[in-house]
Amino acid sequence: MQTFCLEVSGDFACFTRPEMKVERVSYDVITPSAARAVFEAIFWKPAIRWHIRRIEVLKPIRWINLRRNEVSGVVPAGAVKSAMKQGKGNLGMYVEEDRQQRAGLFLRDVRYRLHAEFEMLNNNPENNPLKFAEMFKRRASKGQCFNQPYLGTREFSCDFRLVEADTAPAQPLPETRELGWMLYDMDFADTTNPMPRFFQANMQDGVIHVPAWDSEEIRG
Amino acid sequence: MSLQNRYDFVLLFDVKDGNPNGDPDAGNLPRVDAETGQGLVTDVSLKRKVRNFIGLLKEEQPPYEIYVKEKAILNKQHERAYQAIPGGAEILASDDKKRKGGDKVEEARQWMCHNFYDVRTFGAVMSTGVNCGQVRGPVQMTFARSVDPVIASEHSITRMAVATEKEAEKQDGDNRTMGRKFTVPYGLYVAHGFISAHLADQTGFSDGDLELLWQALGNMFEHDRSAARGEMSTRGLYVFKHDSKLGNAQAFSLFERIKAELKDKHAVPRHFSDYTVTVDADNLPNGVELLTLVG
Numbered sequence: 028m029q030t031f032c033l034e035v036s037g038d039f040a041c042f043t044r045p046e047m048k049v050e051r052v053s054y055d056v057i058t059p060s061a062a063r064a065v066f067e068a069i070f071w072k073p074a075i076r077w078h079i080r081r082i083e084v085l086k087p088i089r090w091i092n093l094r095r096n097e098v099s100g101v102v103p104a105g106a107v108k109s110a111m112k113q114g115k116g117n118l119g120m121y122v123e124e125d126r127q128q129r130a131g132l133f134l135r136d137v138r139y140r141l142h143a144e145f146e147m148l149n150n151n152p153e154n155n156p157l158k159f160a161e162m163f164k165r166r167a168s169k170g171q172c173f174n175q176p177y178l179g180t181r182e183f184s185c186d187f188r189l190v191e192a193d194t195a196p197a198q199p200l201p202e203t204r205e206l207g208w209m210l211y212d213m214d215f216a217d218t219t220n221p222m223p224r225f226f227q228a229n230m231q232d233g234v235i236h237v238p239a240w241d242s243e244e245i246r247g
Numbered sequence: 248m249s250l251q252n253r254y255d256f257v258l259l260f261d262v263k264d265g266n267p268n269g270d271p272d273a274g275n276l277p278r279v280d281a282e283t284g285q286g287l288v289t290d291v292s293l294k295r296k297v298r299n300f301i302g303l304l305k306e307e308q309p310p311y312e313i314y315v316k317e318k319a320i321l322n323k324q325h326e327r328a329y330q331a332i333p334g335g336a337e338i339l340a341s342d343d344k345k346r347k348g349g350d351k352v353e354e355a356r357q358w359m360c361h362n363f364y365d366v367r368t369f370g371a372v373m374s375t376g377v378n379c380g381q382v383r384g385p386v387q388m389t390f391a392r393s394v395d396p397v398i399a400s401e402h403s404i405t406r407m408a409v410a411t412e413k414e415a416e417k418q419d420g421d422n423r424t425m426g427r428k429f430t431v432p433y434g435l436y437v438a439h440g441f442i443s444a445h446l447a448d449q450t451g452f453s454d455g456d457l458e459l460l461w462q463a464l465g466n467m468f469e470h471d472r473s474a475a476r477g478e479m480s481t482r483g484l485y486v487f488k489h490d491s492k493l494g495n496a497q498a499f500s501l502f503e504r505i506k507a508e509l510k511d512k513h514a515v516p517r518h519f520s521d522y523t524v525t526v527d528a529d530n531l532p533n534g535v536e537l538l539t540l541v542g
Contacts, residue, residue: 096271182390
């Protein structure tokens with residue numbers, strides 16, 4: 028299977044730890060799940076699934092602390108439905124009444140090389156993997172995307188660049204570190220109740236090998 | 248008619264003797280990147296101003312109502328008549344059957360997008376119990392960052408009155424209180440934004456809505472005057488229009504074409520005229536057009 032490599036960089040990033048998501052604290056590095064979303068923002072079809080194989084960390088892990096005013100509410104679907112039906116209503120959310128201040132511990136000045144490959148989900152003969160591979164490469168090399176990819180949250184959009192096979196290899200951060208249990212991805216097998224799955228991330232000289240989705244190293 | 252083009256934009260705005268965006272963590276000091284000294288303005292702060300401007304301009308009438316409101320612009324009218332989705336039937340009919348069928352959530356989502364400008368522009372989260380009631384808006388903005396480091400100055404100010412009688416007694420009728428106010432003497436900030444035509448399809452964000460967005464970005468500071476803000480104004484709005492939905496070039500390679508630099512590197516900037524903004528419009532990538540809307 029062909030592996031594709033994207034180099035992504037951004038001023039900030041927040042790969043929120045699920046255990047600290049009220050006052051967001053980012054993981055030390057990008058999660059496979061966020062990396063998959065970067066690939067999907069550029070190219071995705073229902074016939075394929077992206078798998079992240081390797082993450083190269085190219086810049087030192089640095090932090091920034093920011094507090095913002097946020098709202099705590101969501102749009103109540105029930106109220107919307109009744110306003111729709113009656114043709115009148117009082118929708119809207121008043122931010123002063125529904126305000127929360129949340130701090131976030133975000134990453135700053137990040138750069139990664141993400142290595143991924145895609146899997147074909149069914150054997151429809153019309154779905155030629157080569158076609159998808161070329162489409163992805165064409166889009167990524169021209170800077171095309173479905174929506175601008177981002178690093179964890181949408182305000183932290185990122186620059187992306189396709190790394191061709193003949194490009195000089197990356198110079199990952201010379202650092203080895205146990206990153207602990209990290210979110211791998213959400214398991215959407217049961218669409219009504221997606222469950223998170225985790226893996227033990229280990230950075231060896233700036234490189235994190237991502238085990239296969241169905242391997243034993245992945246725990247729910 | 249939905250958008251046929253991807254857009255990336257650069258917004259340049261400045262502040263003079265004001266606080267563009269206070270940091271609740273630092274007693275409302277202007278936000279500063281502690282490592283570089285550059286000033287920051289969050290994406291949400293800018294989006295708030297877009298919402299307020301649209302709310303003001305369209306007087307909170309559907310289809311330009313604003314969902315996430317600030318009270319300052321609240322209309323007296325509390326009962327709001329919603330049009331029973333004009334064109335909504337077509338929107339729903341044109342959608343493929345899979346998404347329409349089954350749950351009513353999809354219908355509610357379309358209706359929200361139709362009536363509320365900010366929902367179809369920036370998106371919103373709808374609570375449905377199931378993990379599917381979200382609207383992702385086509386417009387995505389980043390933190391704005393100042394070109395050069397900013398210095399926050401603190402000013403002590405006095406008030407010739409007190410709030411409570413108890414305070415008055417304490418001061419034996421002197422009745423004075425001190426307050427603090429923070430300003431940035433001058434800062435030129437740059438924000439980047441992205442508009443995805445594909446996500447615009449999903450929320451019904453139209454060319455007309457886009458015109459409104461440009462108008463809002465150009466004029467939003469003119470209607471956001473307050474004691475804290477000082478003088479803020481949009482100084483530049485440069486839009487890169489791609490001739491396709493997917494786009495024709497890397498957004499960040501386009502952004503690099505807009506540069507603001509101090510004329511005299513050693514001078515202390517105090518006015519927009521201390522900067523030169525260079526716009527490199529030569530040899531734009533194929534199919535990318537640069538529109539200078541402000542600047």
